Structure formats: C-alpha cells, structure tokens
Amino acid sequence: MTVETSVLGNGLTVVTHNMPHLATTSLGVWVGTGSRHESEPLHGACHFLEHMAFKGTATRTAQVIAEEIEAVGGELNAATGLDTTAYFARVLGGDEGVALEIIADILQNSAFGADEMTREREVILQEIASLQDSPEEIAFDLLHETAFPAQALGRPIIGTPESVSRIDAAMLKGLLARHYRPGNMVISAAGAVRHDCTVRHVEALFGGLSGSRVGDGEAARYAGGVSSSKKSFEQSHVVLGLEAPSYRDERYFAGQVLSGVFGGGMSSRLFQEVREKRGLCYSIYSSAWGLEDTGMLVIHAATGAEMLKPLTDVIGDELKKLADEGPTDAEMARAKAQIKAGLLMGLESSAARAEQMARHMLVHGRVIEKEELVSRIESITRRDLKSLAGGLAAGEPVAVVVGAGRRSEELARRAAGAFGH
Numbered sequence: 001m002t003v004e005t006s007v008l009g010n011g012l013t014v015v016t017h018n019m020p021h022l023a024t025t026s027l028g029v030w031v032g033t034g035s036r037h038e039s040e041p042l043h044g045a046c047h048f049l050e051h052m053a054f055k056g057t058a059t060r061t062a063q064v065i066a067e068e069i070e071a072v073g074g075e076l077n078a079a080t081g082l083d084t085t086a087y088f089a090r091v092l093g094g095d096e097g098v099a100l101e102i103i104a105d106i107l108q109n110s111a112f113g114a115d116e117m118t119r120e121r122e123v124i125l126q127e128i129a130s131l132q133d134s135p136e137e138i139a140f141d142l143l144h145e146t147a148f149p150a151q152a153l154g155r156p157i158i159g160t161p162e163s164v165s166r167i168d169a170a171m172l173k174g175l176l177a178r179h180y181r182p183g184n185m186v187i188s189a190a191g192a193v194r195h196d197c198t199v200r201h202v203e204a205l206f207g208g209l210s211g212s213r214v215g216d217g218e219a220a221r222y223a224g225g226v227s228s229s230k231k232s233f234e235q236s237h238v239v240l241g242l243e244a245p246s247y248r249d250e251r252y253f254a255g256q257v258l259s260g261v262f263g264g265g266m267s268s269r270l271f272q273e274v275r276e277k278r279g280l281c282y283s284i285y286s287s288a289w290g291l292e293d294t295g296m297l298v299i300h301a302a303t304g305a306e307m308l309k310p311l312t313d314v315i316g317d318e319l320k321k322l323a324d325e326g327p328t329d330a331e332m333a334r335a336k337a338q339i340k341a342g343l344l345m346g347l348e349s350s351a352a353r354a355e356q357m358a359r360h361m362l363v364h365g366r367v368i369e370k371e372e373l374v375s376r377i378e379s380i381t382r383r384d385l386k387s388l389a390g391g392l393a394a395g396e397p398v399a400v401v402v403g404a405g406r407r408s409e410e411l412a413r414r415a416a417g418a419f420g421h
Contacts, residue, residue, distance in 0.1 A: 003357070003367050004195040010210055012182035014202050015357045015367060017190040019350060025096050026350040027189035027198075028088025029103055030358035033179040034081045035157040036291070037217040042171060043152070044159015047080040048124060049172045053087065054078070055116040057109040062116070065102060072098050080157055083291055084362065090351060093192025097201045100187075104205035107180060112169035124164050131158070135233045136300070139402040143239045146227040147296065147398045153220050181211030188358035191350035220294035224396030226416050228408035235302040236408070238312060238415055241398035244297040245388075247290035247363060253339075253376045254384045255295060258392075259288035260335030261327045261385065262318065263299055267334055269318045270299065280311040292363065297392060305404040308411045312399075316418030323393040326386030336377050343373055393419065 002018040035046050054076075055062045069076045074091035076099070087107065089099035131137040141156045148154035159167075187202050222243040245251040263270035263286030274284045281303035288297050299315055327335075346352040347370060360367045399416035401408040 003369070005361070005367070006195070006199050008182065008199075008203055008207060010182040010207060011212060012202065012206055012209065013186045013361050014195075014199050015186065015188050015361055016193050016195040016198050017353055017357060018193055018195070019191050019353070022191040022350055023093055024090055024350060025093050025189055025191035025193045026088065026090045026354045027096055027099060027187070027191075027193070028086055028354060028358070029107065030186045030188060030355070030362060031085045031180055032083065032184045032186075032213065032362045034083040034085055035155065036082045036151075036153045036220075037179065037214075038152050038155075040152075041163075042167070042175065043155055043163035044124070044157075045167050045171055045175050046085050047158050048120070048164065048167050049175055050078045050080045050085055050087070051120045051124060052112055052116065052172060053106040053110055055120055056111045056113060057105045058111060059109070060102075060105060065106065069099065069102055074099055076102065082153065082157065084359070086355070086358070088351070088354070096189060096193060096198060100198075100201045100205055107176075108209075110172075110176075112172055114169070117169055121164060121167075124158065125161055128158055128161060128164070135229075135231070135235070135237045135302070135402045138229050138231070139237045139239045139300070139400050142227040142229065142400045142402070143241050143298065143398055146225045146400065147222055147241055147243075148220060148294075149223050149225070151218060151221060153291075153294075179214055180209075181214065182206065182209045183211060183213035185209075186358045186361045188354045188361070190353035190357065220291065222294055222396075224398050226409075226412045227398075227400050228412040229402040230406055230408060231402065232405040233403035236305045236308055236401060236403040236411065237300070237302045238308055238411070239398075239400045239402075240299040240312070240315060240415060240419075241296045241400075242392045242395050242419075244288050244295040244392065245290060246293050246295045248292055249290070249295070251384070251388055252290055252295070254380050254388050255288040255290070255297065256339055257332070257335045257377065257380050258322070258385050258388055259286045259297055260338050261331045262286045262297075262322065264335060264338055269322070269331075270315065273314050273318055274301065274311055278310070278314065280307045280314070284311075296398075302403075305407055305411065308401065308404070309414050312415040312418040319389060319393050319419070322389035323386065326382045326389070329382070332380075332382060332385070336380070339377055340374055343370060
C-alpha cells in the first residue's frame with residue numbers, strides 16, 4: 001500500500017492512499033469536533049453547521065454547489081458524530097481539485113443567510129420529529145442519556161426542538177472559528193489519487209487557516225441506570241449497555257472480539273441461544289464502540305413484550321458464562337476471522353479507507369496499517385476475553401426498553417436485574 005502523509009506549515013495534516021486499481025477517489029475533511037464538544041447552549045450546533053455548509057457561500061448558491069459537483073459526476077455529503085464531523089466527496093480520478101475547492105469554500109465562506117437558516121432549521125425540526133417515530137432511535141438516545149447523564153456525550157447529536165430553535169448564525173460562526181482549525185483537521189483521500197497533487201491543492205485552498213487543536217472537552221463520566229419510554233409500538237425494543245474499553249485502551253480490540261463471540265453474527269452465542277434455540281426474537285446483535293476516554297458494549301433486540309424477561313435472562317446468563325468459563329477456541333477463531341475480514345474488506349472501499357486513515361490520524365497521529373491491526377487481533381487470548389467479560393459483568397449496566405407502553409419501565413428494571421444489579 002502507498003500511504004503518504006504531509007503536514008502543512010499551518011499544522012493541517014494531509015494523508016493519501018494511492019489505490020491504482022480504482023478509477024475514482026474518495027476524499028474529505030475530518031474535523032476532530034462533534035456533539036460531545038458542544039456546550040449546552042450549542043447543543044445541536046455541530047449538526048446544524050453541517051447542514052448550513054451546503055446552503056450557500058459568498059460566491060455559490062446551494063444550487064450551484066450541487067450543480068458543480070454533479071457536473072463532474074461527483075457526490076458530496078457530510079456527517080456529524082459524537083467526536084468528529086466530516087465533509088466528503090467521491091469523484092473521478094483527476095477531479096479531486098473540484099471537490100476540494102467546493103469543500104474549502106463551504107467551510108470557509110458559508111453565508112449563513114437568514115432565510116436559509118430559517119428553512120434549514122425547519123428541516124432539522126422535521127428530522128427530529130421523524131426520529132420520534134422510530135423505537136430504535138428513541139432507545140439508543142435513551143441509552144446515551146442514561147449512560148452519560150448531564151453531559152454533552154449523553155445528548156442526541158441532532159439536538160432538541162428547543163436547542164435547535166435558539167441556534168443562530170453567530171453561534172455557528174463561533175463554532176467554526178473555535179474548532180475548524182488546521183491543528184484539529186485532517187484531509188484524507190484514497191483511490192486514484194496523487195499525493196503531491198493533493199497537497200498542492202490543499203495548500204492553495206486551506207493554507208490560510210491558522211490555529212492549533214482545541215481541547216477535548218469534558219471527560220466522559222459513565223453512570224449506568226434504567227430508562228424507558230411509554231410510547232407503544234408493534235414490538236418492544238430492549239437495548240443493554242455496559243462500559244467497555246476506549247479506543248486508546250490496550251483492551252480495545254479484545255472488546256471487539258468479545259462482541260463478536262457474544263453477538264456478532266449468526267454463529268454468536270446470543271443469536272444461537274436467543275433466536276435459534278428459544279425463538280425469543282427475530283434478530284439480536286451486540287456491538288462494541290469506543291471514544292478516546294470511554295466505550296460501550298451494546299446489545300439490541302426487538303420482540304414481544306412478553307418475551308423480554310426470558311430474553312434478557314439469557315443475555316445475562318451468557319455473559320456470566322463468558323466471565324466464568326471464557327470462550328471456546330472455535331468461538332475465538334470465528335470472531336477473529338470476522339473482524340479481520342471486516343478490516344480487510346474495508347480496505348477495498350476508497351470511502352472506508354479515507355475515513356479510517358482520517359480517524360487514525362486524529363486519534364493516534366499515524367495510520368495504523370493492516371499488518372499491525374491483524375497482529376493486535378491475533379494476539380488476543382481466551383484469558384483476555386474471560387477477564388474482560390468478568391469486568392463487564394461486574395459493571396453497572398444501562399437497560400432501556402421502548403415500545404411496551406406503560407410496562408416499559410418495569411421491563412427495563414427487570415432487564416437490568418438480569419445482570420445481577
């Protein structure tokens with residue numbers, strides 16, 4: 001693989017991976033700022049800013065932005081997360097300059113016109129309303145709120161109707177000035193890309209930015225607890241969470257393998273025990289995610305309200321078995337194979353590769369290559385997973401139930417009890 005990295009004089013990092021078998025390039029700007037860095041008055045501002053970036057600049061209307069990228073057959077999009085915001089594009093090889101010029105313009109010269117602010121605010125309010133029709137979205141919002149109470153990390157990325165209604169152009173401009181600094185940004189490109197050419201474009205378009213990386217915001221404070229919604233849906237959703245290693249923790253990859261063993265596929269313990277042997281739900285899965293200072297193992301399933309207690313009992317029992325006995329060699333091998341396959345398959349996608357490199361640079365200051373990633377996964381032992389499962393089982397869980405109406409709170413408390421708390 002041909003990965004090259006340059007740091008401009010103003011501190012902006014440029015990383016590229018030339019993938020000669022591809023005819024297209026995925027590229028973008030990743031900013032090390034997301035919803036967890038918002039003060040309470042700015043709740044939802046990162047997401048609002050992402051929307052407004054496409055609504056016109058000093059020289060381009062929203063329509064012109066769309067027409068210029070589509071004139072070269074390209075795609076332009078953005079996404080806001082807990083700890084990053086990304087503005088990215090995919091174009092034919094040779095058209096990287098077009099995409100970078102548009103992204104540079106929307107990040108440095110957005111107009112924030114009053115009419116556009118009003119229209120986009122209404123769009124976001126409708127987006128918030130639509131999420132309230134999804135039991136899964138409600139459940140995961142409650143999961144974060146309960147796990148990280150009274151913190152930006154526990155608030156929904158999109159904001160609330162109240163917080164979005166008070167955001168104005170001055171707030172968005174202040175957010176840009178404070179966080180969109182070269183020391184807090186990475187420009188990443190993968191595919192039919194030439195590093196030297198990309199660096200020249202970036203220098204010309206972003207070289208005028210200045211400023212070092214800002215602080216990381218308040219540290220995460222995991223609490224655990226029980227939450228529910230009284231809204232009724234066709235199925236009851238249960239989401240269970242346990243604090244897990246952060247991605248700076250040496251046990252992070254052990255958490256990934258543990259999740260694979262526990263609920264990572266059709267051969268996992270949860271799928272086999274909950275669905276195949278007992279028929280308690282249609283699907284059940286676990287996932288492990290991490291931030292710089294915290295992480296979570298999350299289990300999600302949807303079923304009838306009368307099935308929730310036996311279902312969560314099985315989840316608790318299986319976690320205790322992992323803590324007491326550890327995984328089998330066969331389970332370890334399958335989980336490791338799944339994770340390695342996911343990593344290597346991701347390298348075949350220019351978009352996934354560009355994002356991976358950007359995140360590595362923001363977190364580690366370097367791109368961790370596949371050989372090192374595979375080595376870290378292979379080095380994990382049964383003892384590592386047994387120890388980690390024991391720590392998780394002893395931790396304070398988050399239990400959320402949505403969809404069972406007035407019974408949801410009682411069922412959530414029973415779900416928490418399945419972990420012995």
